[in-house]
Amino acid sequence: MNRLSIFGIHGIPEVRTGDDLAGLILAAAAGQGTPLADGDVLVVTQKVVSKAEGRLVDIDPAVGHRAIVERESVRVLRRRGELIISETAHGFVCANAGVDLSNVEQGRAALLPVDPDRSARRLRDAVRGATGLHVGVVVSDTFGRPWRRGVTDVAIGCAGIAGVVDLRGSTDGLGRELQVTEVAVVDEVAAAAELVMGKASRVPAAVVRGLERSWLRDGEVRREVLRRPGDDLFR
Amino acid sequence: MNRLSIFGIHGIPEVRTGDDLAGLILAAAAGQGTPLADGDVLVVTQKVVSKAEGRLVDIDPAVGHRAIVERESVRVLRRRGELIISETAHGFVCANAGVDLSNVEQGRAALLPVDPDRSARRLRDAVRGATGLHVGVVVSDTFGRPWRRGVTDVAIGCAGIAGVVDLRGSTDGLGRELQVTEVAVVDEVAAAAELVMGKASRVPAAVVRGLERSWLRDGEVRREVLRRPGDDLFR
Numbered sequence: 286m287n288r289l290s291i292f293g294i295h296g297i298p299e300v301r302t303g304d305d306l307a308g309l310i311l312a313a314a315a316g317q318g319t320p321l322a323d324g325d326v327l328v329v330t331q332k333v334v335s336k337a338e339g340r341l342v343d344i345d346p347a348v349g350h351r352a353i354v355e356r357e358s359v360r361v362l363r364r365r366g367e368l369i370i371s372e373t374a375h376g377f378v379c380a381n382a383g384v385d386l387s388n389v390e391q392g393r394a395a396l397l398p399v400d401p402d403r404s405a406r407r408l409r410d411a412v413r414g415a416t417g418l419h420v421g422v423v424v425s426d427t428f429g430r431p432w433r434r435g436v437t438d439v440a441i442g443c444a445g446i447a448g449v450v451d452l453r454g455s456t457d458g459l460g461r462e463l464q465v466t467e468v469a470v471v472d473e474v475a476a477a478a479e480l481v482m483g484k485a486s487r488v489p490a491a492v493v494r495g496l497e498r499s500w501l502r503d504g505e506v507r508r509e510v511l512r513r514p515g516d517d518l519f520r
Numbered sequence: 521m522n523r524l525s526i527f528g529i530h531g532i533p534e535v536r537t538g539d540d541l542a543g544l545i546l547a548a549a550a551g552q553g554t555p556l557a558d559g560d561v562l563v564v565t566q567k568v569v570s571k572a573e574g575r576l577v578d579i580d581p582a583v584g585h586r587a588i589v590e591r592e593s594v595r596v597l598r599r600r601g602e603l604i605i606s607e608t609a610h611g612f613v614c615a616n617a618g619v620d621l622s623n624v625e626q627g628r629a630a631l632l633p634v635d636p637d638r639s640a641r642r643l644r645d646a647v648r649g650a651t652g653l654h655v656g657v658v659v660s661d662t663f664g665r666p667w668r669r670g671v672t673d674v675a676i677g678c679a680g681i682a683g684v685v686d687l688r689g690s691t692d693g694l695g696r697e698l699q700v701t702e703v704a705v706v707d708e709v710a711a712a713a714e715l716v717m718g719k720a721s722r723v724p725a726a727v728v729r730g731l732e733r734s735w736l737r738d739g740e741v742r743r744e745v746l747r748r749p750g751d752d753l754f755r
Contacts, residue, residue, distance in 0.1 A: 287525070288526065288679070288716070291523065291526065292523040311686075332721070355623065378667040431753065432612075432746075432752060432755070433638040433704065433707070433747055434747050434753065435683070435684040435704025435707070436747055448670070466670065467670045468662075468672070469670025469671065469672050472672050472711070473714055476672070476708040476709065477712035479708055480524060480732075483732075486562075496715065511669070519599075519666035
């Protein structure tokens with residue numbers, strides 16, 4: 286029987302530009318008695334990745350964070366009041382271009398990493414370098430969605446785990462070819478991890494243990510998960 | 521430290537109209553050595569709920585399943601080739617109005633339950649009646665989404681678990697009020713459960729154990745999660 290175990294990594298200190306984020310996470314995981322293991326998938330929130338990478342900017346008080354949101358957007362899909370739904374240079378469609386003010390010093394804003402898949406690869410490599418362990422890494426962020434209320438966590442970058450698992454050609458329990466073929470497992474992993482993080486409790490990393498081993502291959506959010514505008518019925 | 525354990529329930533027989541679905545699930549969970557426990561959340565796929573409720577229809581070979589999709593739709597948002605993105609009478613926006621041909625007898629189609637929140641309440645009550653246990657129940661289905669490739673599982677009905685958890689008024693780690701306030705935990709639970717189900721392996725139910733107890737209150741997908749068209753920027 287397949288069984289997943291999911292737990293948060295507590296005790297990670299406030300992250301600053303240039304910090305060895307992998308080292309902080311490994312130490313905290315070991316410190317709480319749950320060291321990482323081969324085959325684990327480590328989910329890390331965008332916020333601490335952006336902080337470690339120095340993706341923080343000052344907000345000009347004369348114009349507020351709105352100017353930053355406009356600058357980070359390549360295409361605005363919708364506006365309503367203070368809310369802007371836009372596409373970022375990466376190809377993410379989200380509120381406020383992913384610019385975030387919570388859990389950031391007053392007067393500063395956190396931008397998305399320049400290349401979140403690369404951020405994930407660096408974390409994976411740093412974990413491997415420090416411990417020899419092969420883990421997957423997911424960088425997660427909190428996005429809204431059309432048609433449904435409430436936010437959920439999704440993957441903005443990954444390494445060592447598939448973005449989408451292709452079940453094309455598999456048959457269902459009655460021997461018929463499956464209609465639904467491609468599952469965005471990396472987004473489901475991000476969502477699952479959020480359940481142990483809690484927005485307010487400063488748990489910026491979690492471990493998902495026990496995932497199907499065949500999913501732990503090289504993956505990429507940008508190439509696998511982001512829909513190209515021409516393939517998209519809603520852009 | 522909060523820790524989730526998630527496992528599939530194997531050995532559930534092919535479900536037929538009128539079956540005691542809760543009884544089949546309880547027996548299979550006990551049979552594999554993982555009986556349900558107080559505070560568990562049981563995630564059950566739409567497919568077996570629809571089968572147990574007899575939500576199966578014959579496909580008229582002259583017109584195919586397309587006519588059923590049209591009948592189940594109250595509003596068509598997009599069409600491309602065979603694909604229809606539409607709104608159902610429940611208020612779900614999804615492909616083909618949730619009409620499903622996989623894991624269903626040839627020539628038949630499975631419709632969504634009439635009221636999936638009610639389906640979840642009935643399952644919860646049946647579990648309580650048979651065992652005395654208080655569990656949450658989520659009825660899940662597999663939906664696509666705009667802007668991102670791949671499908672993920674979401675909740676179409678729930679009972680005994682919150683749809684959306686409101687973090688309004690909470691403060692972040694730096695004492696500032698959180699910007700992001702409402703988390704659709706019920707969708708994250710559905711996504712997490714899908715990771716142990718696997719589309720092709722006929723595991724139509726899973727248990728999520730260890731969720732925050734305060735989330736295990738009366739919830740409803742329709743009232744909490746579905747965005748009303750007037751509040752929706754994409755309809």
